[in-house]
Amino acid sequence: MWFFYSPSIIYGEDALDFLFRVPGEKCYIVTDKIIEELGLLKILTDKLDELGKQYEIFDEVVPDPRENGVIKSKEKCFAYQPDIIIALGGGSVIDTAKATWALYELPQFTLDELPLNPELFKINTGIKAKMVAIPTTSGTGADVSIGIVISRYEESDNVWRKMEIPHSGLIPTYTIVDPIFPMEMPPKLTADTGFDALAHSLENIVSVWRNDISDALTLKAVELIFKYLPVAYKDGKNMEARDKMHLAATVAGLAFSNSMAHLGHSLGHSWGAVFHTPHGTCVGIFLPYVLEYCMNNPDENDKTTEILGKMAKQLGWAKWDMDIKKAAYVVIDKINELQKEIGFPHALEETQVSRADLENNLDKLVSLCFQSPVCTAGPRSPSTEEWKKLFIYAYDGKNVDF
Numbered sequence: 241m242w243f244f245y246s247p248s249i250i251y252g253e254d255a256l257d258f259l260f261r262v263p264g265e266k267c268y269i270v271t272d273k274i275i276e277e278l279g280l281l282k283i284l285t286d287k288l289d290e291l292g293k294q295y296e297i298f299d300e301v302v303p304d305p306r307e308n309g310v311i312k313s314k315e316k317c318f319a320y321q322p323d324i325i326i327a328l329g330g331g332s333v334i335d336t337a338k339a340t341w342a343l344y345e346l347p348q349f350t351l352d353e354l355p356l357n358p359e360l361f362k363i364n365t366g367i368k369a370k371m372v373a374i375p376t377t378s379g380t381g382a383d384v385s386i387g388i389v390i391s392r393y394e395e396s397d398n399v400w401r402k403m404e405i406p407h408s409g410l411i412p413t414y415t416i417v418d419p420i421f422p423m424e425m426p427p428k429l430t431a432d433t434g435f436d437a438l439a440h441s442l443e444n445i446v447s448v449w450r451n452d453i454s455d456a457l458t459l460k461a462v463e464l465i466f467k468y469l470p471v472a473y474k475d476g477k478n479m480e481a482r483d484k485m486h487l488a489a490t491v492a493g494l495a496f497s498n499s500m501a502h503l504g505h506s507l508g509h510s511w512g513a514v515f516h517t518p519h520g521t522c523v524g525i526f527l528p529y530v531l532e533y534c535m536n537n538p539d540e541n542d543k544t545t546e547i548l549g550k551m552a553k554q555l556g557w558a559k560w561d562m563d564i565k566k567a568a569y570v571v572i573d574k575i576n577e578l579q580k581e582i583g584f585p586h587a588l589e590e591t592q593v594s595r596a597d598l599e600n601n602l603d604k605l606v607s608l609c610f611q612s613p614v615c616t617a618g619p620r621s622p623s624t625e626e627w628k629k630l631f632i633y634a635y636d637g638k639n640v641d642f
């Protein structure tokens with residue numbers, strides 16, 4: 241039995257107009273200062289003014305949101321008692337809003353009590369407030385996903401560990417995927433978030449939790465990303481490319497939320513926690529190394545090579561009669577080509593972290609990988625030595641030969 245989780249999705253130009261159909265009058269808006277500076281908050285508040293809805297704004301979200309920020313937002317939310325919670329921003333904003341919403345709906349529980357608690361799966365959210373996610377970047381999939389990532393300080397490791405918290409009550413009621421919001425993204429953010437969406441797609445399609453619905457979604461997401469990411473990167477005002485990339489991120493988000501991204505995200509969350517490299521940069525760099533590692537699985541029942549090879553053929557990247565392993569490597573080649581085309585880094589060395597810093601932190605990085613719940617969905621389970629080698633190979637830009 242499968243349970244496919246999804247919010248109601250409203251997408252395309254003028255999707256924001258859907259707000260008039262959302263029941264409730266008091267809106268609690270979660271956002272950040274950059275969204276306000278870009279004028280995107282005004283687009284939303286103008287719409288709410290037009291609809292006669294009231295609103296209160298929490299604009300203190302920071303990248304890699306921390307637990308204390310969530311608690312602050314929750315307290316403001318409780319004081320306001322909204323019947324609609326709106327997230328306007330990228331993944332950090334949406335995750336903060338989702339956490340605020342869950343704690344508002346389920347005040348008897350803490351964030352630690354949410355993950356995959358079977359009792360809690362019987363409880364619905366959306367009773368006190370409907371949650372509306374409005375992504376302003378095209379990549380995180382946080383607007384449709386079952387999880388959040390919130391940083392908590394771990395004294396023992398002296399690090400802000402990224403807690404991966406899944407719970408069905410964290411899926412927004414609605415997501416509004418309107419291409420007007422990502423139009424202002426600068427090229428680097430376009431590339432980073434686009435590669436996050438690609439990592440969601442290609443990790444989930446080889447996940448042990450993959451399923452027929454997520455496979456179908458992934459195929460479409462990958463097709464859209466390869467066609468439109470270079471266009472959106474080079475011409476940010478191209479509405480068609482923005483629209484398609486925005487949708488691709490949501491489609492990939494639906495896929496990975498229901499079948500799970502894994503090793504690349506464990507590596508990326510660990511690297512990001514220690515070196516604060518943006519999430520999309522981390523997971524985009526790790527992607528080809530992780531896929532090669534999975535393809536090298538000595539377990540002959542592993543399907544990674546077959547899945548990737550078939551995908552290359554379905555997308556027209558390889559001929560139908562091509563050897564399946566060769567076809568699978570075409571996927572790696574295509575990732576590398578896309579990285580080159582949009583100036584995306586291919587190795588961790590390019591993130592300004594020195595090799596000495598990598599070596600000094602290697603044990604900590606590996607320890608964080610082992611604490612990452614999502615790695616269990618990977619088709620192959622790295623040993624301590626293999627985690628270390630994955631970091632080193634991705635740093636040096638070496639093909640994975642183990």
Ligand SMILES: [Fe+2]
Binds near residue numbers: 439519
């Ligand atoms: Fe991601």
